Each structure stands twice: as C-alpha cells, then as structure tokens.
Amino acid sequence: MSATQRLNEELVRKARNQMRTATDPLERLRLTCLARGASGIKGLARQFRIIDDDGNKRLDRKEFHKGCRDFGAVLTDKEIDYIFDHMDADNSGCVNFDEFLVALRPPMSRTRVELIEQAFNKLDKNKDGDITVEDLKGVYCCKFHPKYQNGEWTEDQVFREFLKTFEAPETTDGVVTKEEFLNYYAGVSASIDNDAYFGLMMRTAYRL
Known part of the structure; x- marks a missing residue:
C-alpha cells in the first residue's frame, strides 16, 4: 500500500x-x-x-x-x-x-499552506494558475512509476493519472487549479497531526 x-x-x-x-x-x-x-x-x-x-x-x-x-x-x-x-x-x-x-477546509497552519503553495508553484511551470500535463513535463518525474517502467503507460498517461489525484471521481478534466490542489492537501493535512512529518512529506514528494 x-x-x-x-x-x-x-x-x-x-x-x-x-x-x-x-x-x-x-x-x-x-x-x-x-x-x-x-x-x-x-x-x-x-x-x-x-x-x-x-x-x-x-x-x-x-x-x-x-x-x-x-x-x-x-x-x-x-x-x-x-x-x-x-x-x-x-x-x-x-x-x-x-x-x-x-x-x-480543515484548519491548517500557515507553514503547511506555504508548503502546499510552494509545491503548486513548482508544478505550475508556465505560471498561469493551473497545472496541466504540459506543465508536468520536465518537472514531475515519472520514470519510477511501475506502469511506465513496464511500458504499459506513456509519460502523458502517468501525468494524467497524477492529475486525477486532485480531482473528484468522474469530474477529471486534466486541469488542476490552485483551489483544487489546496482542497486536496487540506484533506491530507487533516490526517497528519505532526507538522514536521507533513513538511517532510511535502518536501520529499516535490523536492522543495
């Protein structure tokens, strides 16, 4: 898991x-x-x-x-x-x-919000306020994804699956707004009591 x-x-x-x-x-x-x-x-x-x-x-x-x-x-x-x-x-x-x-949204410390915003800004390569497949190219590494390694998925398919993470089921459009990104991580934050662990998770995931 x-x-x-x-x-x-x-x-x-x-x-x-x-x-x-x-x-x-x-x-x-x-x-x-x-x-x-x-x-x-x-x-x-x-x-x-x-x-x-x-x-x-x-x-x-x-x-x-x-x-x-x-x-x-x-x-x-x-x-x-x-x-x-x-x-x-x-x-x-x-x-x-x-x-x-x-x-x-569940309450979050300013430190957590800033980390989430840093992650979003890193992924939003063209700085238009949305994250798309094109933004992720050269920013998000997919080479360790098992379905990419075995040739089942292309790079774009890995990227699209990643973007689905931040969208509700059956409403995916391949575009993730800052609000969607914040709403998603507000949920994740609610499951983590320790600020240090949340910070480690975000920095490791996005190489902040």
Missing part, C-alpha cells in the same frame, strides 16, 4: 470517528467530505457547480440545500440553514461557494 493510500485511509477513519461526536453543522459537513477521502471537498464543489446554472458562483438558500442533499450530507434542514446563515454574512440571501469551500 502506498503512503498516499495509507494517509487517505487514515483520513477516512479519523473523519468517521469524529462524526460520532461532532455537533457543529459546518464541522459535520466538513467531516462528511473528509470521510470520502482527500478529494471529498472537491466532490462537494462539483455538486454546487452543477446547480449553479448561470456560473456566478453564488447559491441561494434553495440551491444550497439541494447541493448538500445531492452530496449526501446527513444534515437536517435546520442545520443546513444554520450553515447558510453563517456563510451569508452580508444577508444577501446568497452564498459565495468559493468562500464557503475555503471555510470548509
């Missing part, structure tokens, strides 16, 4: 255990995401984007309820209203779901 698989399983285990005692609705929604693994927050983001027909990245109360329900969050209508009202700070009747997803 790879280190990534172990961390993901540990994340799921911890989230499920914490859900038994969590009472704050926002924390329960966060744990619902984390119980689906490190890409869980990305999955919730997908539900919100599906129902955001005009693409303005804002949801009214009815849309917000639908997004939570479609995601499978086990929350009462009252609890979903509580989260909505908490995020609708200006009483506009809408929630900016990018801001909401930032609030939903």
Whole structure:
C-alpha cells in the first residue's frame, strides 16, 4: 500500500470517528467530505457547480440545500440553514461557494499552506494558475512509476493519472487549479497531526 493510500485511509477513519461526536453543522459537513477521502471537498464543489446554472458562483438558500442533499450530507434542514446563515454574512440571501469551500477546509497552519503553495508553484511551470500535463513535463518525474517502467503507460498517461489525484471521481478534466490542489492537501493535512512529518512529506514528494 502506498503512503498516499495509507494517509487517505487514515483520513477516512479519523473523519468517521469524529462524526460520532461532532455537533457543529459546518464541522459535520466538513467531516462528511473528509470521510470520502482527500478529494471529498472537491466532490462537494462539483455538486454546487452543477446547480449553479448561470456560473456566478453564488447559491441561494434553495440551491444550497439541494447541493448538500445531492452530496449526501446527513444534515437536517435546520442545520443546513444554520450553515447558510453563517456563510451569508452580508444577508444577501446568497452564498459565495468559493468562500464557503475555503471555510470548509480543515484548519491548517500557515507553514503547511506555504508548503502546499510552494509545491503548486513548482508544478505550475508556465505560471498561469493551473497545472496541466504540459506543465508536468520536465518537472514531475515519472520514470519510477511501475506502469511506465513496464511500458504499459506513456509519460502523458502517468501525468494524467497524477492529475486525477486532485480531482473528484468522474469530474477529471486534466486541469488542476490552485483551489483544487489546496482542497486536496487540506484533506491530507487533516490526517497528519505532526507538522514536521507533513513538511517532510511535502518536501520529499516535490523536492522543495
């Protein structure tokens, strides 16, 4: 089992255990995401984007309820209203779901955030704010991947599989944004209590 698989399983285990005692609705929604693994927050983001027909990245109360329900969050209508009202700070009747997803991330120290941003910036070779297969060429080494070594996959296939790591299942587009990268590693971070170990993991993985 790879280190990534172990961390993901540990994340799921911890989230499920914490859900038994969590009472704050926002924390329960966060744990619902984390119980689906490190890409869980990305999955919730997908539900919100599906129902955001005009693409303005804002949801009214009815849309917000639908997004939570479609995601499978086990929350009462009252609890979903509580989260909505908490995020609708200006009483506009809408929630900016990018801001909401930032609030939903598990808390991270500034040191961890900086390491994640360093890793993203290293992979984003052309500095356009997205990571693509082209960015990874010459930056991410695939020669040790077993399927590349045995000739089953090309370099591009290894790169595409790597990018899928940061996207929710069935929503992969081969483009990883900084928000997706941060959301993924916020999940990974939640499974690691020790800052030094998290730092070692990131520096080793990305040669920072």
